[in-house]
Amino acid sequence: MSKSFSDILQNSKQLFDSFFKSFTITLFTPKTRITDACLYSLQAGGKRVRPIFVINSFFDTNLIPKNGSSMKDDSIFLASLAVECIHTYSLIHDDLPAMDDDDTRRGKPTCHKQFDEATAILAGDTLNSLSFYLLSKIETTDGFLLRDMIQILHRGAGMTGMILGQMEDIEEEKNPTTINQEAKLQSIHEKKTGALIESSFLLGNRLRPDWKERESVLSKYAKEIGLLFQITDDILDVEGNLEELGKTPGKDAKAGKLTYPSLFGIDKSKSLRSESVEKAITLANQLPSLRNEFFLGLPKYIAERKN
Helix, strand or coil, X not given: CCHHHHHHHHHHHHHHHHXXXXXXXXXXXXXCHHHHHHHHHHCXXXXXXXXXXXXXXXXXXXXXXXXXXXXXXXXXXXXXXXXHHHHHHHHHHHCCCCCCCCCEECCEECHHHHCCHHHHHXXXXXXXXXXXXXXXXXXXXXXXXXXXXXXHHHHHHCCCCHHHHHHHHHHHHHCCCCXXXXXXXXXXXXXXXXXXXXXXXXXXXXXXXXXXXXXXHHHHHHHHHHHHHHHHHHHHHHHCCHHHHCCCCCHHHHHCCCCHXXXXXHHHXXXXXXXHHHHHHHHHCCCCCCCCHHHHXXXXXXXXXXX
């Protein structure tokens, strides 16, 4: 990573974590078994990449402020936390026995192992609804802002986005595709992984006054980042280990899932990953009104990650 990209990544993560720690003190009060389960999964670690996408799609400088004191309000942080709640809910449910049935997430017992299945289901439900409540707390004089942001998040996480991708993935596992496998693979991952990633970029962008002129290129860039993220995930499931991944490797092959390595082989998958990096960098150079250190550095960071 370049020093500039590394600084931006670190500063924006610190900015989000600072808001998260202060805001959740009151958000998850009073203390109950459900709040314990929600916080257990939210605090389990992770790179906070989706909140970081939200934050960096809002700021127009090459370095994120080191604190929120220069912000007029908490809009960008509320949107970032909304995305993190949605993402965490999806992980809790994805780990359940009825879904991917995993015992480890981010190096710790999954929510249903730490608590129980019923509590994990309800914790996921809580975080799902909470994300839209967080958007409702954004103060604005723009009569269309909240409508647009709710719709952006729903497109990424709802029945035409992440949830549909999960459903297609499960159906594919039960009844494997024999024709048009590449199209099916693309469809699954555009929705299951890419849709919420795209929403993360677009939510931050929508808070800007010049959001319309940036939205089209940013959407294309976000879609490419989503593809790159999934190809890398599929490669890591083959080549990664439990210590680095924080979750059980090799589960995709054992489950017979349709993945990039299963369809193309590991060498071709790595070639596709490299092509995706170059496409994303090309799109980053087309983004208007941005100093692009973060967007230029992000594709290589995703491709080289170990978890």
